[in-house]
Every structure is written in C-alpha cells, then in structure tokens.
Amino acid sequence: MGRGEGLSITVPILFRCPISLDVMKSPVSLSTGVTYDRSSIQQWLDSGHDTCPATNQPLLSKDYVPNLTLHRLINIWTLSSASSSRSSTADTSSSSSSIPPLPHVIPSGEMRQLVSGISSRPDAAGLDELEKIVEFASYCEENRRFIANFHDSIEVILRVLIRESERIEVLESAIRLLDLILIENCVRERIHRLIFESGYQKCFDSVLSVLNNGKLSSKIHSARILELIASNNGSRQRTIGEKIEAILPILVHLMRTETDKPLTEAILSCLISLSTSRSIKAQLVHLGLVPILSRILSDPETAGPAAERGIRLVHLISAVAEGRRAISEDSGCAVAVLDRLMKVQREAKEEGLKLLWSMCCAYRDARVMERVGKGNGVTKVLVVMQSEGDGGIVRRMCGELVKVLKGIAMAKSSSSYGYGGLGTLETKTTHIRPY
Structure with missing residues (x-):
C-alpha cells in the first residue's frame, strides 16, 4: 500500500x-x-x-x-472529509475512490460580518462582497435561509439595484442573490412591501438593464424577479404601469431572438403574471407574440413546462379581440395547441380546450375551424374526451367541439377536406359517445 x-x-x-x-x-x-x-x-x-x-x-x-x-x-x-483531506498526503488524490474536490464553504460567522458590513455601508458594497454572498447562498438551503432572515438583507440588495450608474456585473450579482432566496419564508412579501410602499421602484431600471445587457443566466434571474414583483395584483401593476410598458417589448424580443429553453420558460411565466389586464394582452398581440407562441408550441423540442405555459398564454391572449384575430390569422397556432392536448398536464389541457372551444364554438371562426378540422381535430378531441371519464368541463367542451367540427365537415360533404379524419370515424371511434 x-x-x-x-x-x-x-x-x-x-x-x-x-x-x-x-x-x-x-x-x-x-x-x-x-x-x-x-x-x-x-x-x-x-x-x-x-x-x-x-x-x-x-x-x-x-x-x-x-x-x-x-x-x-x-x-x-463533508466537513469531516475536508479535515481528513487536509491531513492526507498528495498521493491520496490519485486514489480512484477519493471524493471529488469539495466546494468552497464560507463560515456563517464570516458571512454575518460581510452582510453586516454591506448593511452599514450599502453605497460602498462592491462586486467582491456580493459574489461572496452569492457563493454562500448557492451552497445550500440553510445558507439561503440565513441570508433571507438576516436583518435588512432584502433592503440592502434593493439599495444596490437603485444605485445610479452601477456596473452591470454588480447588478447581475444582486439580482441572482434575490432569485436564490425568493422561495424562503416571507421574502416575496418583503420585496413587495419595499418596492410598492418604500420607494424602491427604481430597481426596475436595473432589471431592464440586465435584461438588455446581462449574461444569459442573469436574464433568466431577471425574468423570475419580474414575475414576482408584478405577480397578479392589479393595483401594483397600475402603480408600475410605465415600467411594464417598457418591459414587454424587451421580453418579447428575447423570446423572438433567443433559443435557450430555461430563458424561454422564465419569460413565459413572467408574461403570464403580467397579462392581467386587457391593455397588456393587446400590447403583447401588437408586439407579435402570437407567431412566437405558435413557433414554440409547434417545435417538437419544446419541453412540457414550456408548452403548458405557452398554451396558457395563448388562452389568456384569446380573451381580447386583438388576440383572437391574431390566432385566426396565424396558420399554425390553433393546430399546435390541438396537437399538444394529450401531452400536457390537466390544467394546460383545459386551457387549450377552452381556447379551441371559444374560437370554434363561441366565435365560430371559420379559419380556425377549418385548420382544426384538417388537423384531424375530431379524432384528437375524441381521444382527449375518452381520457376524461364520464363528466367534467373538459368532456363537455370536447362534445361541443365534435358537434361543430363534424357538422361543418358534413356541410362540406366532401372527404377531401379531411375534417378530423371523418372517413374513419365510424369504424375507429364509434365506442365514444360525446352526446
């Protein structure tokens, strides 16, 4: 040996x-x-x-x-292994069974002094200090809880974000730190209170700066922070209305030009949280969001979470006339939603069916009905219906969709239209009784 x-x-x-x-x-x-x-x-x-x-x-x-x-x-x-590693000879590292290099661990006492120093001198906090805190928070959940519960920690981070002409690297570190501790107890409420009651709204300018000029990972953190700040509260969104108007074009542009899947998912979640008013939904339509969503939903590489968020956003946009018109004019949007119905979770399935039902049954949009029919719509809707058992809103919407699509196909009285595969409907799906 x-x-x-x-x-x-x-x-x-x-x-x-x-x-x-x-x-x-x-x-x-x-x-x-x-x-x-x-x-x-x-x-x-x-x-x-x-x-x-x-x-x-x-x-x-x-x-x-x-x-x-x-x-x-x-x-x-880990602590025991680190101690043993320091006392061993250099030959130990050559053993195939030895542990991989251990991550750098900052003692909590040192971190307490660091955060206290930034708290007492927030205007002097620099990149090195913030990166040390980010490293500490990244290591484990206990560390993130420590930072979140430390006195005035959230306010200290927000102070960094409202500084004038701050370096982009410092802003990125502050935003990443906020994103790391978002899920900790009461952090969201404290951020909301500070921004909407204590005059920290200027932090939006820093978030926008990172969205425009930051690294890819920082853009993802920024989208998550925006989702939190403006999440589903009409009064808060009215307070920051001008900020949101500036945010939307940037988010839509990123979805149009970036292909990174985590970034796409983060932006989709952010846009869902922002889409609470008619004016915002209309603005998203005018910015060209519907064709982008159509592309995302049509891409076979799009994973489940992104597809589900995409369907929800299309459904939200369809609540305004501009959105329904854009969906009608887009040749692939409704069909992409139809094709995703059996591949998503129940909530997204319901929202997708509500979209198709509203366009085909409530508004009788001829172009959407034709495309859904040609996309083998009747058969696909019947399959969804069969998977839902005996009752529920999904089954009822499926039944009405089948009636409309089948009725239009019969009115055309031509199999060349291929509405829902009606030529094989009687032999392959007669066991399904929608009505």
Whole structure:
C-alpha cells in the first residue's frame, strides 16, 4: 500500500445523486420517496419527464421537498472529509475512490460580518462582497435561509439595484442573490412591501438593464424577479404601469431572438403574471407574440413546462379581440395547441380546450375551424374526451367541439377536406359517445 492510500475517502452511496452520481448539495425527495440533487431533478422535470428516473414510477406530483436530515448528514460528512483531506498526503488524490474536490464553504460567522458590513455601508458594497454572498447562498438551503432572515438583507440588495450608474456585473450579482432566496419564508412579501410602499421602484431600471445587457443566466434571474414583483395584483401593476410598458417589448424580443429553453420558460411565466389586464394582452398581440407562441408550441423540442405555459398564454391572449384575430390569422397556432392536448398536464389541457372551444364554438371562426378540422381535430378531441371519464368541463367542451367540427365537415360533404379524419370515424371511434 502506497503512503497515504489508507486515508482515501469513499463517498457513501446514499450521498450521491442517482442522476449525476455527484455528492448532493441540495437533496430533495420526490413523491416516490427517492432523493435527488435539486438541480439534477429539476433539469429532468423541466425536460418534460413525469416519472421518477430511479424507479420509472409515474409521479403523482412534480413537487419535491427538501430532505433536511440527509442534507445535515452530508454537511457533517463533508466537513469531516475536508479535515481528513487536509491531513492526507498528495498521493491520496490519485486514489480512484477519493471524493471529488469539495466546494468552497464560507463560515456563517464570516458571512454575518460581510452582510453586516454591506448593511452599514450599502453605497460602498462592491462586486467582491456580493459574489461572496452569492457563493454562500448557492451552497445550500440553510445558507439561503440565513441570508433571507438576516436583518435588512432584502433592503440592502434593493439599495444596490437603485444605485445610479452601477456596473452591470454588480447588478447581475444582486439580482441572482434575490432569485436564490425568493422561495424562503416571507421574502416575496418583503420585496413587495419595499418596492410598492418604500420607494424602491427604481430597481426596475436595473432589471431592464440586465435584461438588455446581462449574461444569459442573469436574464433568466431577471425574468423570475419580474414575475414576482408584478405577480397578479392589479393595483401594483397600475402603480408600475410605465415600467411594464417598457418591459414587454424587451421580453418579447428575447423570446423572438433567443433559443435557450430555461430563458424561454422564465419569460413565459413572467408574461403570464403580467397579462392581467386587457391593455397588456393587446400590447403583447401588437408586439407579435402570437407567431412566437405558435413557433414554440409547434417545435417538437419544446419541453412540457414550456408548452403548458405557452398554451396558457395563448388562452389568456384569446380573451381580447386583438388576440383572437391574431390566432385566426396565424396558420399554425390553433393546430399546435390541438396537437399538444394529450401531452400536457390537466390544467394546460383545459386551457387549450377552452381556447379551441371559444374560437370554434363561441366565435365560430371559420379559419380556425377549418385548420382544426384538417388537423384531424375530431379524432384528437375524441381521444382527449375518452381520457376524461364520464363528466367534467373538459368532456363537455370536447362534445361541443365534435358537434361543430363534424357538422361543418358534413356541410362540406366532401372527404377531401379531411375534417378530423371523418372517413374513419365510424369504424375507429364509434365506442365514444360525446352526446
């Protein structure tokens, strides 16, 4: 045995993520009881999977919960391993069973002094200080909770965002830090209160600056922050109406020019939160959002979450006349929604059917009815209907859609139109009784 080989450290199998096989930094458990590293399972779910990767069981819910007990055990083991690594010889690193390099850990005492220093001198806080805090918050959930609960921490970050002529790198670090702690207790409420009651609305200018000039990852963080700030509150949105008018063109432009999937998903979520008034929906239509959504929904590479958000946004836009006109004029939007119905979760399925029902049954849009019919609409709607059991709003909408589409096809009295595959309807779907 070579010198130092006896000090090699073997990683307990329970500490490794089943997906990445690395030591878990933030272990979370699915409804199946299997634990994964948060970043790995989030990437798996965001890519459209609805099963547990280790067991292949269907997931009753895509939600996950932190495995705090395992996280503490990993932290204890990590500190012990780091101590052993420092006392071992250089030969230890050559062992195939030794642990990978451990991430840099900043002691909480040092972090407390750093945050306190920024709090007392907010105008002097620089990039180095913020990046250290971001590194600390990125490491684990306990660290993020520590930052979120630290006295005046949220106000300190917002002060950075309202500085005049601040460097883009500093703004990016501040926005990333906010995004990291958003899910912690009461953080959203504190941000809302400071922005809408304490005069921190100028932070919008910094967010817009990052959206225009920041790195790709920073643009994703910015979209998430915007979603939070303007989420589903009419009075708040009226307060920042001019800011939203400036935000919308930037978000739509990014969707038109960027192909990064996480960025697309973040912007879709942000636009859904912003689309609470008729004027905003109309502005999105005028900015050309419908063709962009049509492209996203038609792309077979678009994952489940992005498709579901895209369907919801199309449905929201269809509430205004400008939106319905744009959907009617776009040759692929309604058909793309139709093709996604059996591939999305129930909520998105209902919203997609409401869109098709409103365009075909309520407004009797001839162009949409023709395209849905030619897209084998009757058969696809019947398949959705069959999957819904005996009742519910989905089944009722499906029944009315089938009546309308079948009636138009019969009025045409020509199989060349191919409405819903009616030539095979009697032989393949007669067991389904929509009405």
